[in-house]
Amino acid sequence: MTIALFVIFGLLIFTMFRKQRKTQAQMREKTEQMKERLVPGTPVMTQFGLYGTVVSVDRDANKVVMELSPGSTATVHLQAVTEVIEPAAPDVVPDDASSLTDPEAGTARTETPEETLKRLNDEKDNGK
Template sequence: MNPTDLLLPLLLVVFVIMMFRKQKKTTQSVAQQRSQMVPGTEVMTQFGLFGRIVSVDQEENKAVLELSPGNTATVHLQALTKVVTVPAAEEDTETGTAVVPDDASSLTLGKDPHGSTDATVARDAAAPQDETPEETLKRLNRDEKKEN
């Protein structure tokens, strides 16, 4: 008997074993995640909706999520895909709650999110901080005409 004749059945057996092993790991991770999904847990759904679990009905396979204070949604348990954890750096050490900035400028400070040119970044940095909205519109329109 030729040794290459045994190679194909051996590869098939290895493939099947690996497939079952991956399925077992996936089942374990889903079971672990489901055990973490209790009322009060922050979660994300398959369609990107974030909320806090208010109640879970295992018999009906439903969970009620609080999306914002007073705003709830009922979703299927399979739609809950991820338990959201707040990074430790963003938590207030005294109260244990997440620190939320007052405005979005602190999130992009020193960053160039749109890949703008150095001239655009320098122009925005040189903009007066105490100008009125009308003055801002005039300045931006004037700058736009210069670029064209």
């Protein structure tokens, strides 16, 4: 019985260390990929939440010079840069104003206050 407990305890410790090594390897790989993408002009964020654009990278001295605002630079340690900011995808504006245009004329149609009130009451009665 005690041998089985030792075996179970040993397996638990083995799996715990194995998972920890795997996580460390993934973090190392992610860090290396991020360091490769650090080139001048790249927008980045530091560990303490400072946003800027990379001006230069000195890998030998582990330094990154960042431009925080036009003419204002800061030198930080290479490990302080934790994230490369990807440009956001442009927002797509849906064309939901089609109900306001007159399809025959192709121009915007103005609605009188009476028509607006009638339309809203009809939508309310229909449960929209």
